[in-house]
Amino acid sequence: MSTPQPNTLGRGEEAGSPPTNNVRPQRGSITSLLIISLVFLMMTNNGGGDDLATRNQYKDSLSSLEWQLGNYSVWLNGSDATDFTLPSRPLGESDIISMVVPRPGALDPLVQSYYPNVTGFIRGDASFRNVSSELVPAIEWNETEVALKIGRWNWSATSRMTMSLLSKPAQVDEKEKEEFQGIAILHGHLEVIDGNNARELQLDFAGIQFLETGSVYGFAQDPGVSIDIRALPSLVPPDLLNITARAIVPALEDNIAKLKVLLTSNDMSENNPTPPDSTCHFAVYAQVHPSNISAIDMRELEDELMDPTGVSTVKRPPFQLDMAVISPDCGVLVEVKSADGIRSRLFFRKVTTYGGFAGLVYLGMLLLLSHQMSESRTPASLSRISRWSFIVQALADSMAFAGHMTFAILADGRPSMALVAPAFLACALFAYEVQFVLLIQQVQAPEDLAAALPLPTIPSPQAASPAQPPSPSENTPIAPSSAVPTAGAQNANATAPPQQDVSFLSIVRIIFQLVWQDDHNRIWYLILIVLALGLRIIVAPGLTVFLLAVLYSSIWVPQIVRGARRGRPSALGRKYVIGTTVGRMLLATYFLGCPKNVLDAKPRAWVYALSLYACAQAALLGLQSSVGPAFFLPQRLADSQGYDYHPPLPDTEAGPLGDCAICMDAIERPTEDTSGKPRRRGAQARASYSLAPCAHLFHTECLERWLAIKNICPQCRRPLPPL
Template sequence: MANNPPPFAILLVILLFLYLTPDPPSPGESHRQQHAVAHERGALEALNNSTYGDLHLGKEEDARPLNLTGFRPEHGFRWELLESAQDKARDQARYALGETADGLIEGGSDQYPLLYHNVTGFVEGEWRRTGAYDGPHVNLSAITPHGTYTSEDWKRNVTATSGDVRIHFREKENGEAWNTSVRRISARATIGEETSFGTWWEMILYGIHFVDFGEIILTTTSEKFDGIFGLPHLALSNHTFSLGRDLLNKTLNETIEKQKEGILEDSAPWSSTMEGEDLFSVPHCEYVFYLQQHPVPLNLPGGAAPGNSLVLHHLEEELRFPHRPFLPKTPDMTMSMVAFSPDCGFTIESKGPPDLAPQEGKHLKGPKTEAYAFVARRHVLLFTVIIAAQLLLLLRQMKEASTPSTRSRISFYTIAILALGDGFALLGFALFGMQIESTTMLLLATAYVAFLSVIFFGMGFLKEIWTVQSTERSREERQQAANSPQAPNSPETTQPETLPLPVTARQAINSGATPIIIPSDQDIDAEIAENQDGDANANNQGSPRRGFGSVYLRFYLLLFGLVFLSLHATTWPASVQSVYSSTLTFAYMSFLVPQIYRNVMRNCRKALRWDFVIGQSILRLLPFAYLYAYKGNILLIEPDLNFLAVLCGWVWLQVCALLSQEHLGPRFFVRDTWVPPAYDYHPVLRADEEGASLPSGAKVLAGEEAGMTTTTKAGESRDKSKKIFDCAICMQDLEVPVIASAADADGAGASGLSGGLLARRAYMVTPCRHIFHSVCLEGWMRYRLQCPICREVLPPL
């Protein structure tokens, strides 16, 4: 009969079906979509009916207020900051482009600078606040009369005087086919404040990119600010206003038509709200960014000559469609920034010349996406080598732990933590591989190596360890059940009620004869152990393998839970996110702690290969050393050498603890009352008068007889503080230190005790008083936990 699928698989299929099935639009959503389309149509019509200069409210006599949300006088926006921000943007353009800046902005110059035409990539740097700030003063009731806010605290409200900023640009690869001088562009900006809490804000902005002179204007859009529809009025000249209006008139109309036809179901396609932030309606500050690209430092003769522009064009084409295995060195993008908030009333700008010295900042710098992806591929390839090396060490450890005795020593949780780390890497590379097209194949290949490490080998090794240690867990459960007081009417103590035998049943007759018991011709100890295991598993056949199914479930639930929590943590404040990542990293790098604990509880000196311990410690630390010590890491994490030093020190302490347990004993740093009693295979041997405390099997030295008067008795070496025994495994002499009798305890024997700590590790004494070389008996006990001489059951190491 075929096996039924597990309930978890059926539940997973149902959840995936419900998640992937598109929901039909509700009547409320359809009405909201129609209202949004009508509003966007009116805003686009207002843009087409306006002229440049209408936004300068109260500045000119012929100025007309724009019929856009956030642009009307009664809304209370601080549009008086626009003129100063535009003047600052023009000054930055003059500094970056020189004398031709004004002509390029007005459209009267054909001397185009060396600039990247496609700025897809990211730039980052420091910002400073300029001017006074008195907080937001906006008439929210006039802007959104039907909107309700759950809080009066404004988000994205920058109150610090300085901080960090990072902007990720995304631009169409080939631009607009009908217009090559202006393009639409989107960006994801992250603004951080230098405060004690490390506050940072994220937003999505949409705008236009003037390709000829490198000017980029970005703005946010929300229910209280039609930023994308009023963007041309934020331009620096009438020429750029006309270019921007023509571009937006075409692109916005295409998006509105998609919404009207149902192709695009998003009612706010230009919203600046990040995913997951729209759970609660909270007012947030709006932003307008002016970014000026600086010329690319190619250091070619002739400056902005047409030939050099062609060289830059070929460089961009080679980055986008590489034909050579090694790309040339690509200069980073450099941009100066000025941004202001029209509703919150503050202005910030990037740090750099000419206002500040180059030592204080060099504006915003960063690589293009193609150059970043090329460097990222090399770094990911190195990480693939690290995962392959980890897998090789795991295979060597699995080959070493090929017997039940060796598997029982290994901590299940140590291997589980390593498998969780590989699973985390698997899902992380798979998710990034689906999002970053330029490195998809390499990221998926790395994810496949991690898949082999965690699914085939990691979980297989965990299953073997779980199966071997199931007997130990059953023994502990039975011991706990025996020690716990049972209820008087518990099922264990109540005899089952049975019906009396029928009258015609045959009664047992006691003949008085003595029963004859025929002994078994097999291994009695093995039969006893088999009967005990059979009784224990009579009601639960195959319990170790079936019980591992729950371990599978818990493992993958924990893995997916950590991944989803980590993805959600990217939206947390910087301080909370730092605490979460540091805690998770520290817990992951504590993978040797469970093994140290198991060594103490089982009194085991060594369970893992040293190449596995040292190799895994180094290989697991290398990615964190790359992230916390290398500034150009692919995750753009700021270096933190202090935390990296803490991680390295913590791993070093764990390795030293395992080394000390092997040479000084697994319980040398804990009290005897803290741990359960365990047999000591390396006892101190004392020579009393009868020799009762010494192991059996003392060897008679060659040339010595019982009747001869010599200074050396049988079984003694020339040194009175040592005795010679015969190892029954290797058949070689074993010379062990022996403490003198009580009469001589204060003599030479006492001095031998202080120096014999490491010498006791050379021999092992069984509970049946047989002595062997430590290497010989450990090798024997890897396969059988029986004394090689008398077949007595031995305690596990």
């Protein structure tokens, strides 16, 4: 059994409420946030604990390992009292391996050297080859058995292979250290990536490396099956068979000791709970490329990497290797040429650098959002902002938080702490964006209500006096005659009380109305549902990239649409729009444009088009503020956007139009001066007054100042659309 490898990778305001300049979220949102946090923790809890079945499985594995060690030790001593025999490799395998991974000749240590430690990550493009006819041409294959071993995995679609390795010197006695100093025991994981759907097949790896020749030999198998490393001597050349067989004994003893420690602990996790995609057993042959530096310089590089002192060393050469992964029982060969590798410590430094970079980006976006929220606290500003732009950003930041936290958990040591910073800032940004969405919803809810309610039919607009009470037709709803109960009906209702429906469906309907009708709760529950779906999508890299691309490409589209429909430019500051666009495009371009990013994401050329598209949206928002909200639309569409507060009024009589209910001054009618020319013409003249949907007339300047405090009519308290 292989040793465990640490993972490396509105409400509207009431009529009598006092004016306020700031809009605050209601208390119910805090309760909703606590409920969602509890549900989220329940969803993400793995439910670990002492699993009796898993503990029994580990006990069986321990007994099997102890029996294997005793049996192998007897065979190693040359005794015949054992049933262990070294397995033989199939015919034709050595010829295939010699062509794919040829053994190098002797190196001059003054000119060339091999990497003495391959602990790190290896990534390379892979190609598939069917070698069933080349391995055993004289044996008839059992197609049914081979199909069962291959399973659901499509080996012909293999496009890439990654490998994480942990190298340790052979644990031998002090007397034998000099003899075994050129041998390292390897453990790790091997992942095969399907090029069609980006699925990953993970295999456990156990092997041995010879430092003088840079050769690696090992086995890879499904994590649910223990790797029998006693068969490693069958892979190595005959001249290395004896020393390989002796180096395996300490490795077996180490596996047994670690399994005993695991059994004494209370952390029992399910081992491979799902059926494997493939049960093919693989032999791994790899050859490290020689570097063009001397063995002394290579030793200095390794010492400086393991214990940095700041001394100057030679430039680190590339770490590359060739690899062949072959399965004789399935007839599968996966070939990898010139795979790029990076030492784990260098990778962790790279992750730490990325954590600092991402943290600065998220901190900048958080500061910009905080400043924007402080500048957009009034209803007049909030009514000009699209909540969907911030909902899109909140979804993207929630996925960024989940991704960074997952990466931080899988990382080890200092890189984990470096990734917590961008995860925390992304979570804070998500919380601020949701809070801003609730503020916008609180202001725009009366606006939506005003659009849904029918307007009263008034023959001619008249400005109401402040002292004049509103007419019953304006403020008091009149029920239709059919809705007024008669005396007989009242007596019938008094004698026979209505029967209450207490069925299960009615209870569910009432609970749904209580939960869903509140605007704040509805937004929180929608975000919870989308976040839960996003967490499920994260496990599929292809869908994650697609979803993030869609979100990032539509950040400002809702804001542009709202500005054009309402005829009002955006209230978002230019600093916020430009800073947020640049910050988000920097992160997207790093992951989808940099070929050596920390997640090994494949570069995609369309990310640059995505960045240009997002920048074009930001530029269009700026043009809407300077040129006009609907300047890019045809005139017939631009004129029909929103409610027109300045309609032409009939000239029925001379003199003022009436008194403004806000400033109590007369609203003058446009007249001609002494030269006979009109003071103002057309829309310019009509801009001096504003006629509300409820037919109340005000000065435009007065109504603008009022709507900066409340978005309701100062006369009849009816919700008003934005001015």
